[in-house]
């Protein structure tokens with residue numbers, strides 16, 4: 318049994334951020350994650366690092382200010398993952414939010430963004446809008462606005478890099494390791510029992526403080542510490558569809574108002590495709606397999622076709638769809654959109670001293686949430702910890718871009734597209750992949766005709782990035798699972814390299830391939 322200061326349950330963005338900050342401040346940390354890292358809500362968002370213009374409608378000025386502040390930090394510490402995104406809002410005569418209201422929102426957003434190194438907004442007339450986006454519906458178009466936010470194409474890699482930073486600072490990261498029981502003795506945390514969900518092995522550890530960062534599973538984790546704990550989470554479901562670029566598709570991201578219910582929706586250029594979402598529906602069902610419903614898919618298709626008539630999107634055009642549950646605070650009444658996206662760090666004193674749960678939050682604000690949580694952990698440990706440096710310490714891949722580019726070029730086997738791909742995934746850490754290619758010449762080859770994917774990435778994912786299954790590699794390390802074909806043409810080649818590295822026998826390799834196919838199929842939308 319090992320002893321830690323802090324056990325973090327959940328390796329989504331919040332758990333990963335907390336682990337990084339705590340380990341960098343000298344706290345001994347273990348992270349327990351029941352699946353692979355970033356396999357919960359953090360993998361199914363709109364992938365925006367944004368102030369949240371919409372929150373202004375609910376007068377959540379401090380949340381918008383905090384988010385815009387964090388957007389700047391993330392651009393600095395993870396420039397390879399977080400990129401600026403220009404967003405256009407078309408305004409139609411029938412819209413609930415007219416030009417005056419939008420303009421007012423834009424001015425407030427600009428003021429709150431001041432000093433954050435992003436250009437301010439522009440207001441556009443109908444002709445300017447149509448020139449920028451010829452596919453846009455003309456009838457009723459009266460004006461528009463254009464502003465900047467940011468996008469994290471691969472949120473999965475943001476989570477991973479936080480965990481890698483935590484590990485480099487001494488944290489122990491255990492994926493596929495489910496917390497099964499949090500023992501409580503005399504009002505304090507006692508043993509934590511866990512189980513490896515791949516091997517079935519059981520184990521235990523002790524920690525003075527436990528942070529429950531289990532996202533939508535927060536109440537379930539409280540349930541392994543106490544009988545009938547008070548419900549903290551009131552999840553809402555959000556779905557996205559991913560389609561190819563259609564005729565007249567916009568170059569900018571578009572923020573539109575849905576005709577059916579006046580909700581704001583995004584159509585976002587992402588990963589050479591368009592990411593369209595989202596919905597917001599109270600959710601009480603199983604968290605096991607959350608999938609986009611046909612009604613949600615039809616709603617997203619109809620609203621996109623209405624604003625971009627040339628799209629003529631149908632179910633058959635969808636590459637895949639994904640859905641997830643926002644771990645929002647439990648609210649019985651009121652519209653879903655009015656539930657605050659502000660996070661709450663809740664001490665669960667009624668269950669045990671030393672137990673904290675994280676409720677709500679956004680990808681955008683994870684770093685600040687982590688800082689606030691670790692401040693509390695430090696107080697609970699009655700220890701002076703080192704000051705927080707998560708805001709100005711680059712993530713492991715967040716520096717050394719020029720050197721990485723030179724190194725990749727020196728391999729002389731990658732196409733321009735391949736070079737870009739590796740830099741956008743690994744940032745400065747691409748240098749380590751080149752070193753691996755030099756040490757193991759058999760891995761110094763591309764697995765595709767377009768020369769975009771290196772064989773060495775598979776071994777790197779296993780040795781350096783904690784991948785344990787084929788799905789981990791395809792969806793959360795090499796990021797091929799998010800391509801239009803879900804990376805299917807690469808599965809056999811990746812499986813062969815992984816099998817050699819992990820000494821999988823024929824049967825294990827077949828099982829891994831079947832599990833991956835099944836996982837990919839689960840995102841398909843059937844006509």
Ligand SMILES: Cc1cc2nc3c(=O)[nH]c(=O)nc-3n(C[C@H](O)[C@H](O)[C@H](O)COP(=O)(O)OP(=O)(O)OC[C@H]3O[C@@H](n4cnc5c(N)ncnc54)[C@H](O)[C@@H]3O)c2cc1C
Pocket residue numbers: 326327328329330331332349350351352353354355356357358359360361362363364365366367494495496497530531532533534538554555556595596641642643644675677678679680681682
């Ligand atoms: C549709 C949608 C769109 C969104 N869009 C945006 C956006 O554009 N920008 C933005 O900033 N935010 C966005 N968000 C919000 C953001 O994605 C979430 O707030 C955030 O990802 C929550 O992260 P988390 O770490 O708390 O939870 P999760 O990512 O769900 O992580 C919790 C982890 O805990 C693990 N776990 C659970 N139980 C156990 C156990 N017993 N033992 C071990 N591990 C366990 C789970 O497996 C999971 O990996 C969106 C959310 C949704 C749903």
